[in-house]
Every structure is written in structure tokens, then in C-alpha cells.
Amino acid sequence: MLGPAAISAQTPEQLLASLARPAPATTAFVEVRYSDLLNEPLLSRGMLSFDAADQLSKRVDEPFQEFTVVRGEAVRVERSGRKPMQFSLKRAPELRALLVGFSALLSGDQAALRRHFEVAVSGSATRWQILLSPIDARIAKRIRSIKVLGADAAPRCFLVDQADGDSSLMLVDAAAAEKLPDSLGIEPVLALCRQEAA
Amino acid sequence: MKPGRLLLGLWLLTLGLLAYFIAERLQISSDLRLFMPQPQTAAQRLLIDEIGEGPGSRLLLLAIEGDAPEALAAGSQALLEALVAAPQFRQVSNGSTTLDAFPDALLPYRYLLSSSFDQQPLDADSLRTQLQQRVQDLNSPAASLLKPWLRRDPTLEVLQLFERWRPEHEPERLLDVWMSTDQTRALLVVETRAAGFDPKKQAEAITSIERAFSESRANNDQRLIISGPGAFANIMQQRTAGEASRLGLLATLGMVVLMLVAYRRIRFVLLGALPVVSAGLAGLAAVSAVFGDVHGITLAFGFTLIGVAQDYPIHLFSHQHRGITPAANARALWPTLATGVASTCIAYLAFLFSGVTGLAQLACFSMVGVAAAGLCTRVLMPVLLGSLDAGAAESTRLASVLRLFDRLPRPIWMLPTLALGSVLALVLPSAPLFENNLAALTPLPADMLRTDIELRQQLGAPDVRHMLILRDRNEQELLQRSEQLIPELQALVDAGTISGFDLAARYLPSVASQRLRQSRLPGDASARRMLEQATQGVPFRPGIFEDFLLDLEQARTAEPLRVADLRDTPLALRVDSLLRLSSEEAIGLVSLAGVHDTAALGAFAAGHPGVQWLDLKHTSEQLVVEYRERILLSLLIAAVLLIVVIALSLRSISRVVRVLLPMVLTSLLVPALLHLMGVPLSLFHLIALVLAAGLGLDYALFFEHAESDPIAQRRTLHALLVCAASTLMVFALLASATIPVLRAIGITVSLGVISNFVLAALFTRRATGAINGA
Numbered sequence: 024m025l026g027p028a029a030i031s032a033q034t035p036e037q038l039l040a041s042l043a044r045p046a047p048a049t050t051a052f053v054e055v056r057y058s059d060l061l062n063e064p065l066l067s068r069g070m071l072s073f074d075a076a077d078q079l080s081k082r083v084d085e086p087f088q089e090f091t092v093v094r095g096e097a098v099r100v101e102r103s104g105r106k107p108m109q110f111s112l113k114r115a116p117e118l119r120a121l122l123v124g125f126s127a128l129l130s131g132d133q134a135a136l137r138r139h140f141e142v143a144v145s146g147s148a149t150r151w152q153i154l155l156s157p158i159d160a161r162i163a164k165r166i167r168s169i170k171v172l173g174a175d176a177a178p179r180c181f182l183v184d185q186a187d188g189d190s191s192l193m194l195v196d197a198a199a200a201e202k203l204p205d206s207l208g209i210e211p212v213l214a215l216c217r218q219e220a221a
Numbered sequence: 222m223k224p225g226r227l228l229l230g231l232w233l234l235t236l237g238l239l240a241y242f243i244a245e246r247l248q249i250s251s252d253l254r255l256f257m258p259q260p261q262t263a264a265q266r267l268l269i270d271e272i273g274e275g276p277g278s279r280l281l282l283l284a285i286e287g288d289a290p291e292a293l294a295a296g297s298q299a300l301l302e303a304l305v306a307a308p309q310f311r312q313v314s315n316g317s318t319t320l321d322a323f324p325d326a327l328l329p330y331r332y333l334l335s336s337s338f339d340q341q342p343l344d345a346d347s348l349r350t351q352l353q354q355r356v357q358d359l360n361s362p363a364a365s366l367l368k369p370w371l372r373r374d375p376t377l378e379v380l381q382l383f384e385r386w387r388p389e390h391e392p393e394r395l396l397d398v399w400m401s402t403d404q405t406r407a408l409l410v411v412e413t414r415a416a417g418f419d420p421k422k423q424a425e426a427i428t429s430i431e432r433a434f435s436e437s438r439a440n441n442d443q444r445l446i447i448s449g450p451g452a453f454a455n456i457m458q459q460r461t462a463g464e465a466s467r468l469g470l471l472a473t474l475g476m477v478v479l480m481l482v483a484y485r486r487i488r489f490v491l492l493g494a495l496p497v498v499s500a501g502l503a504g505l506a507a508v509s510a511v512f513g514d515v516h517g518i519t520l521a522f523g524f525t526l527i528g529v530a531q532d533y534p535i536h537l538f539s540h541q542h543r544g545i546t547p548a549a550n551a552r553a554l555w556p557t558l559a560t561g562v563a564s565t566c567i568a569y570l571a572f573l574f575s576g577v578t579g580l581a582q583l584a585c586f587s588m589v590g591v592a593a594a595g596l597c598t599r600v601l602m603p604v605l606l607g608s609l610d611a612g613a614a615e616s617t618r619l620a621s622v623l624r625l626f627d628r629l630p631r632p633i634w635m636l637p638t639l640a641l642g643s644v645l646a647l648v649l650p651s652a653p654l655f656e657n658n659l660a661a662l663t664p665l666p667a668d669m670l671r672t673d674i675e676l677r678q679q680l681g682a683p684d685v686r687h688m689l690i691l692r693d694r695n696e697q698e699l700l701q702r703s704e705q706l707i708p709e710l711q712a713l714v715d716a717g718t719i720s721g722f723d724l725a726a727r728y729l730p731s732v733a734s735q736r737l738r739q740s741r742l743p744g745d746a747s748a749r750r751m752l753e754q755a756t757q758g759v760p761f762r763p764g765i766f767e768d769f770l771l772d773l774e775q776a777r778t779a780e781p782l783r784v785a786d787l788r789d790t791p792l793a794l795r796v797d798s799l800l801r802l803s804s805e806e807a808i809g810l811v812s813l814a815g816v817h818d819t820a821a822l823g824a825f826a827a828g829h830p831g832v833q834w835l836d837l838k839h840t841s842e843q844l845v846v847e848y849r850e851r852i853l854l855s856l857l858i859a860a861v862l863l864i865v866v867i868a869l870s871l872r873s874i875s876r877v878v879r880v881l882l883p884m885v886l887t888s889l890l891v892p893a894l895l896h897l898m899g900v901p902l903s904l905f906h907l908i909a910l911v912l913a914a915g916l917g918l919d920y921a922l923f924f925e926h927a928e929s930d931p932i933a934q935r936r937t938l939h940a941l942l943v944c945a946a947s948t949l950m951v952f953a954l955l956a957s958a959t960i961p962v963l964r965a966i967g968i969t970v971s972l973g974v975i976s977n978f979v980l981a982a983l984f985t986r987r988a989t990g991a992i993n994g995a
Contacts, residue, residue, distance in 0.1 A: 056360050060371060062762045065360045081362065091362045096291060096396045100363050105354075106384075108363055111396040113298070118362050165365065189368075 043131025913973025
């Protein structure tokens, strides 16, 4: 862990390099989803695994059970009591953006990250924020940006802002274990990500 | 003006007029049905229709290969996007049907097409269950796919329909697109607007596919395969045209050289071409006047068959010498020549009444052509020859050839031995004697057919052999009966008789069913109440489902869908291929997959009046057998007529026997040889045999006619050597063709020419010095 002295000395490259985690990596997550179709945020919990460079799986345990595997270009969603659904990443650009961002971050592949996103880093070494804006027009049509909020050498939250106004905020690692604010509005939850008192 | 000039002028004028008439009228068709027998039964009619105009004939199967699976999938998608906008196609699919493919105007009808609410009507409870699942969907990675639909279609009825309509035996998908099981080919299907046998439009469609592919492909290693009836017609036309013109050029060059060697004057070469040219133009004009359309095969074969007319001027030239005027020469040869022309015409008469349009065209072409060539030789040639003298018989080499022929042994015992041997070989059960496969009638190379079969299997096309046929008076009665059959067919699947089935009612329910579903949909006010109840306790914002309510109301009050309403929708492709509607009756096809128990299937069909079990393989084989029987019968009648004509002309049994012997023996010997070579005899071999028989008859007639005078004998021998050599050269060239049909004809006629010439020279011709006719 970097000491306060390193704050000003850290470059975006150093920060990104410090985030790399070799696969397989697993973390619990809490996801809060905001949609204009819904009158309250949706909350779900589960496990997220980065199994290999091209494979990511997401298991939802609450409030329902669902298992998603993204392998290469193919996505498979299984939910108890329903036929598994399969589609390609091409049809779900936001998922692709998330996946590319995730795996580039975790594998420390900065070149890949910069190929797909404009990367802007702000904040300090202890509380930083990486803003990823998609370069591919097709992805940009669906996703405005992905924000990774973190502290020290670990991300805490991923905020995906969709072009249609919906967004999803995913808390990982330590943040996933912390107590959620009483109100699930986006600002209180973001405050938790930034480790600010709500 | 000399009479010769005048006559030539008139003749050329006539040819010019014929050429003009042909250029104005000639329509070349490539509809293979012209070369298929007239269907006799309903099942046969269906089969022939299917080949000709059915939606199946409009389908082109595409495959992209030569790259990694992911790249192939991307290529498939790129090609699809490039083709969707092209005007030549009604449908383009690569498996990546998305919900957007459903036309907007039909969307409200989902509640009439779907059986989702047949058991449990759409009410507040069932809607709430659905809405709760939609909340989960919004929280899943699939959210972005489904979200655009939720306001309008909260029960995801469109998705349900797509799932239900998915064919039972669909190809595997990789990254949303169809892919062969071994992942080496990305598969696509396009339906052209043009009919399968509209070669011009098909060629345009294929060109636009090829252009789209070369523009859209990511790298040059990717290859595109195009298969299907339209592609075949196109490739065959190109290949036949290319090969025919190459062989035609070679044959022409060969003929010029041969004529120069034989007659040593360029004028003979030019004059010798006149009867064949006249034959071609007259034949073509006659066919286009009588039939309108001329099939490409008629054209290709017709010009081959009238090659016999090339022999007519040769006889005249070889017999021309200083001691006789051309007119007297022509008059002297005419009885023999006329017998040859008449017998050739009679042989083709068999095809005129074969009941196959293409063959009738071929017969008309050949008969008119051969008659015109005969007339040209008799009337025009003598006038044009003037004082030209070939001096053909003066060659000393020819004299020694003649002596050689005289010395050759004539083993009479050989004749019964050859005949008996041939018959034995023919009845030998070593290989099938006849080709019963209807596909073999189409002049397609085997590797193209093999690729087509492979692609069809990979695309999971249904069993092409077995299907059930339903008949009813009209569309609606047929659809109602189909709906009643669905549970029974499902029972057959459960019992393991078949592994799957498909029929039009799966996609389009009858109007009665749609009306029943309409009556169970909630009306405007109660739909709103139902929605209010259903959304209670579900976190959807109020008021977002207005489009759903609109669609429900439209579904409830709309006029039910009929077949005609589906035009240009993804559904039409499926429904059209399973229905044949006419003003008198409606025919529905039940395509079957994986037929395991034909006996049970037969029993099922027998137990349901109006349901017929069709075995397409059996039907097509039966068709070919009947076809061949009809042709063989025609040939038999022609043979009898021929004997009568020859007998009337020669008036002596021994002469008739001598003349007919080579032809009859050759007609046994050549099929026997082909059979021993393992070649199943097809229609094209039969046509070639008739041609060989006509040639053989000519050889025998002239050999028989020859006088005992050694000089006269030399002239006859000269003529026949030139005839046989030129014919053999042309057909040996054909035998080198890559197109199986041309090769079949080439080999058959070449063998026939050799056998006929040798037999006629040995057994019809009498040795020099023997007294003619005594």
C-alpha cells in the first residue's frame, strides 16, 4: 500500500499498473440498478469471477438466482426455471464495454484499455477515480461512460452510465461488504464508494 | 444473271430472314422442367412444381469458409448487412434473427399468433408473474436487449413466438450466426425475388452477392460458396457456354483442316458449311415458331445432333468427278441421301411424341434442320459446284486403303457372338443399368451436387425424402385441419416415429383460432384494470405500459391474418414453403425430420383421410422409370417405322438386313460397353444412341449403294471416311468435356461411330468386283 507521500508522485500509469490482478480473481458484489422504467432502484448481490483473460462469470444469489458466463464473444444467462438465454456481445455493447474495461484493468493491459476508452484519472492515490469514455461509436451510442472508483490499489465501485439514462452501480471487494445507506439513491451509494460519510 | 447466283442469292436471303426471325423471337429458357417428364400423379406434379417454382428453387445457400470461426461469424454478419438492402432478395438470413426483424405492422398480432394464453388467459395474476420476471430481466446482463421491448411487450410475446418458430433442426449458432458443426463454415440462406430458373435475374443476384462479399470480407482468405438451383443454372450456363464455344472452335478448325486435306480446295470448305448453317437456322426458327421458348439444352444438343448434316455435302463432293455433271451426281445420290434424311427424321420422331417438351423441341430442331440440309444438298449444291472436281477417288493411297478393306476377314460368326455378348453384358447384374435418379437428368457436375447436399445438411434442412401432404378446399379449412393434426403429430414425435415436423399452422393459425383468441383478450377498460392490479407491488413506474394497452386493443379488434398478409415478412418464407394455394384447392406440406418408422408413418397417413404420405425419392424414381419406358417405347415405334421406310426404299430383304445390321448391333454393343464401364444409362445416352444409329444407317446405306466399279467404290469409301473421321473428331472433342452430359454424349457417339463404320465396312459393303444387287 502506498503511503501519503506517494500521492502526488503517482501517475495514471502507476495507478493502473497497481490495479492488475492475475486471473482467476473472485469478488463479492452488490449491484444497484437505476432505470427509468422503475420507481425504485434494484438491489442484487452475488459473486463476480474473472476466470481467465477472456472469461468472466457473474453469479447472482439475491434476490433471485442467475448465472451468467461471458466466454470470448458469447454470453450465456441461466436463471432457475427458465430456458438459458444465449447471445453475442455484439448485441450487448454495454456488457462488452464493461468486460473490456474489467479485463483490461485486471490484467493490467493499459494498451487495450486505451484502445477502447479515453482514460482520465483524477483524485488522489488513496481515493481515485478513473473515467472511461468509449471510443467505438457503436458502444458510445449505448454507454456514456464507465467510472471506476477506488481507494489505494483496489477498485471499490464500477458505475456504468448508459446513454438512455439508466445506470448501474456495482460495489466490489471491501465495498461489497460494507453496510449500504438507508436510501439507495445514487448519491448516497456513490458516497459510500468514495468512502465519504453519507 | 446465272441461275446459280440467283438461287444462292435467294437461299442466302431466306437464311437472312430466318436469322432475323430468330433474333426477334428467340427466348432461351433454362427451366429444367422442360427436360423432365410430364407428371402423371398429384405427387409427381408437386415434385416437379417444387423443382421449378417452389420457394425452394429461389433459395441460394451461402457458406463462408477459410478463416477462424469468430472471423467467419463477423463475415457472415457483414455480408448479411450488405445484402439486406439489395433489391434482388426477399429474405436474407444467417441465423441472427433479432426481434427487430418482426415487421412493426404485425407486432400487435402477436397475441393472435401466440398460443401462450390458450390454457391460461391473460389476466392480472399471469401478467404480474410476467412483470416480476421483467424486473429480474432488467437486473440481468440481458437487460439492454430486452429493455427496448418492455414498454410495448411486457410478456415478451414476440420473443416467445421466435423461440417457438425456431426450426427443430436448426444449424448450430456461434456468436448468433449459423455455423457448421465443425465451425469451418458460416451459413446463410437468401431467397431471390426472381424464380430459380430465370437465369438472367439469377445471374444478377449472384453477381450482387459476390460483389457484396468481396466488399465486406475482412481478409482475402475467406471464400464464398454459393449453391442452390439459381447458382447451378448460372454456373451451368457459364460453363456450358465456355466449353461449348471452346469445343466449337476446335471442332470448326478441325473440320476446315479435314475438308482441306480431303478436297484440297477452300471452296469445298465454304460450300460444305452451307447445309449445316442452313440446318441450324431452319431448325432454330422452327423451334422458336412452334414453342416460343427454346431451352438452352435444346440449343446445345440440337447443334450437336444436326452435325449429321455435315455428311450430306461430303457424299456429294466425294462422288463428284469429271465424268458426271453435279446435277446428275446429286440425282444419282439422292435416293440414298433421301433415305438417310428420312430415317434420321423418323428416329427423332420418337422424341417428338415423348411427352417431354425439351425432347420435342430437340426433335423439331433436328428434323427441320436435317431436312433443310438435305434440300440444300440436293437443290443448291449442284448448282454451286459448277465444274469443281474433287478428284477424290484418284488418290493412290485411297486405292490401297480400299484393297486393304477388301482383304480384311469378314468373320460372320463375330456377329451373333457380339450380339449375344452384348445382351449378356446388359443383363449382367453388376451395376444398375439405368440411372433412376432424377437429379442425374440435370446436367450438373457431381461435386457441385455434393457441396449442395452438404450445405443442406449443415443448414438442417428437413428430410428431403419424406413428407405428408394435406389437401383441402381452401386456405382456412386447410389451416384448421392442420391445427387439429398438430397434437397427433406431436404424439408421433413422442412415440419416436419421427423426430420433428413442421407445418404452416405452426406459424399462422387459422382465422377461427385467431378469432377465439381475440374473444379471450380483455377489452380496453378491463385491460387497464388488469394492468393496474398486476403492477401492484411490482416496482415499475406507473404509465409506462400504454403501448402494451394499445397493442392489446388493436389485437382484439383487428381483422385476423391470412396467408396473403404475410407477404415480405420473415414468416412468408416458412409459410410459402409449406403451402400451395390455388383457386381450386389448398395443399399443405408437413415436412418431417428424422423419419424412424416408415410403417407407422404410413399407418398414420392411412388413418387420416386427406393426409397423404409422399416419398419423394420413390416418386422421382417412379417418374424417371415411367419417363424412360415412354422414351424406349417411342424408340421402338421409331425402329419399326425405320424398318418400313428402309424396306420400302430398298425392296429386298437381304439389302434391308445388310443396311440395318451395323445399326442394330451397334445399338446393343455401345450400351453394353458403357454398362461394362460402370456407367448407368441416362436420357442423354439414349439421345446419343439415336444419333449414332442415324449415322450408322447413313454409312450402311452408302456402303450398300456403292457400285461394284472400283473407282465408284473408292469415291464412296472416300466420302464415308471423311464423314466418319469428321464425326469422330467432333464427338471425341465432346468426350473430353468436363460437363458430364457432353462427355456422355461424346463417348456414346464416338463408340457408336467406330462400331457402325467398322461393321458397315465389313458386313454391309461388298468387296470390289462383287456384282451389285445380283
